[in-house]
Amino acid sequence: MTVVVAALAGLLFGLGLIVSGMANPAKVLGFLDLAGPWDPSLALVMAGAIAVGVVAFALARRRARSWLGEPMQLPRSRTIDRRLVLGSVAFGVGWGLAGFCPGPALVATAMGQGKAIVFTAAMLAGMLVFEAVEGWRGRRRGSGAQPPPVTDAAKRSAAKA
DSSP, rough: OOOHHHHHHHHHHHHHHHTTTTHHHHHHHHHSSSSSSTTTHHHHHHHHHHHHHHHHHHHTTTOOOTOOOOOOOOOOOOOOOHHHHHHHHHHHHHHHHHHHHHHHHHHHTTTTTTHHHHHHHHHHHHHHHHHHHHHHHHHHHTTOOOOOOOHHHHHHHHOOO
């Protein structure tokens, strides 16, 4: 059931990206081009996404399990460190150069857009390099992979059990 709901949610998300214009790199680059003919329409899409996300995370923080019974695994860290800043800069530069971020790139890849296929291949290669470097760093430190963080909701759920 979880896989079916995830697939339906992904389909709905992808359709939303197409309808909003986020899968169109020309529209995205028009939004990012503040010095040229700026297209502010994606600001409304982002504002809507942020509003939905704020409500969803507020509700999720109060739960130990999802509506489908899966444990909630929310980020715990609120630390802004060098890695977060550098990753954010790399994300923004990639978005600005290509006009894609990961979700819309996958949608555009499925639609057969050549530029998106190249972007997605580069994105996947970057993920593989990151995982290889992290694995190497973990082995070098002798710590191996770190366990996933435990959320406060999961702790409450474990305490009730």
